[in-house]
Amino acid sequence: MKRTIAIKLNISDQQSEALCELQEIFTKGCNQVAAVALLEKERNRIRLHHLCYRNLRQTLPRLGSQMSCNVIAKTAACLKALKRPNQILFKRGCSVHFDKRTYSLKGNVLSIFTLRGRIRVPLKISQYHQGFLDVGVLKEAELVRKGKRWFFHVVLDLPDVLPMQAGRAMGLDLGENVLAATSTGKLFGGGLLRAHRDRFLGMRGRLQSNGSQSAKQRLRKISGREERHVKCVNHCISKQIILEAQRNGCTTIVMEDLKNIREKIRAGKKLRSRLHRWSFDQLRQFVEYKAHAIGMHVQYVSPEYTSQTCSHCFSLGIRSKHRFSCNNCGSLQHSDLNASRNILGLGLSVDRPTGDVNRRHVAALSGGR
Ligand SMILES: [Zn+2]
Numbered sequence: 001m002k003r004t005i006a007i008k009l010n011i012s013d014q015q016s017e018a019l020c021e022l023q024e025i026f027t028k029g030c031n032q033v034a035a036v037a038l039l040e041k042e043r044n045r046i047r048l049h050h051l052c053y054r055n056l057r058q059t060l061p062r063l064g065s066q067m068s069c070n071v072i073a074k075t076a077a078c079l080k081a082l083k084r085p086n087q088i089l090f091k092r093g094c095s096v097h098f099d100k101r102t103y104s105l106k107g108n109v110l111s112i113f114t115l116r117g118r119i120r121v122p123l124k125i126s127q128y129h130q131g132f133l134d135v136g137v138l139k140e141a142e143l144v145r146k147g148k149r150w151f152f153h154v155v156l157d158l159p160d161v162l163p164m165q166a167g168r169a170m171g172l173d174l175g176e177n178v179l180a181a182t183s184t185g186k187l188f189g190g191g192l193l194r195a196h197r198d199r200f201l202g203m204r205g206r207l208q209s210n211g212s213q214s215a216k217q218r219l220r221k222i223s224g225r226e227e228r229h230v231k232c233v234n235h236c237i238s239k240q241i242i243l244e245a246q247r248n249g250c251t252t253i254v255m256e257d258l259k260n261i262r263e264k265i266r267a268g269k270k271l272r273s274r275l276h277r278w279s280f281d282q283l284r285q286f287v288e289y290k291a292h293a294i295g296m297h298v299q300y301v302s303p304e305y306t307s308q309t310c311s312h313c314f315s316l317g318i319r320s321k322h323r324f325s326c327n328n329c330g331s332l333q334h335s336d337l338n339a340s341r342n343i344l345g346l347g348l349s350v351d352r353p354t355g356d357v358n359r360r361h362v363a364a365l366s367g368g369r
Pocket of ligand 1: 310311312313314315317326327328329330331
């Protein structure tokens with residue numbers, strides 16, 4: 001599997017100047033290639049290379065042949081990521097793409113290409129990162145500037161982890177009342193987190209209705225901050241979810257196929273817009289990759305009825321906000337925990353198609369219709 005590590009560069013002012021210069025010319029190159037790509041409606045890297053390379057070498061000779069290839073590779077990758085690329089503009093702070101010919105990392109010395117010749121930067125590599133570097137193979141890299149600080153994001157190809165032997169499973173329900181609930185009984189991300197999120201949304205609403213130039217500017221700033229906040233929280237929660245599975249000796253995590261999550265959430269308009277902003281898919285991806293990184297299995301089940309079925313007796317019950325009540329067996333549960341137990345049941349039934357769980361579950365569902 002691939003993994004990216006970000007290493008901070010401690011460099012002199014002079015070196016920083018050289019990197020700024022490289023970044024500026026690199027960005028120019030990208031915009032030049034993007035203009036051709038849009039004109040010719042071309043996204044393929046090799047065909048773009050044929051279209052742009054010679055011109056690029058003439059207009060920006062200092063980039064050198066290899067960096068010119070990197071310019072084309074980066075632009076092609078960005079174009080590919082866009083659904084409808086009718087306009088693409090690389091801004092001044094755009095990251096610089098490096099391949100193995102334009103950088104090397106030996107021991108703790110990084111050597112990178114600049115327009116003034118190679119610069120060598122001694123690195124302080126943490127033990128955590130060193131662990132990856134010891135076993136991984138270096139791939140491409142990006143040079144990123146954040147304010148006055150520079151970071152080098154290196155992609156590593158890590159050896160595959162052996163999958164765990166099949167064992168216990170844990171059901172995981174993502175996002176209705178709380179962000180995540182596990183069948184082992186843990187709830188993640190209610191309370192404080194929600195207050196934080198709502199503050200963001202309140203602010204956003206006010207700025208959107210204001211509509212002035214400065215409000216728009218502030219909105220952009222806030223959106224970036226919100227995105228980073230969501231990412232950070234999703235990282236923390238996914239990590240805790242994996243720990244919870246490990247603590248309970250589980251080797252499989254069962255989740256819903258989240259493609260239909262938006263239809264699943266039945267809430268008022270206001271709450272719905274709030275829920276949709278939260279990046280469930282990002283949380284799911286984080287859980288999946290963190291699980292796979294240690295050889296844990298991930299299984300997906302259909303989300304139908306998971307929140308309406310009683311996890312004890314499998315008949316349809318009544319859900320209102322956090323509470324789930326069953327008229328058949330009289331059980332009262334937290335609605336998200338109930339859902340996570342149903343997801344676990346569905347996951348188990350997939351493994352054992354003739355099993356008890358499956359038959360009872362199907363019977364209850366067909367009876368409910
Ligand atoms: Zn029941």
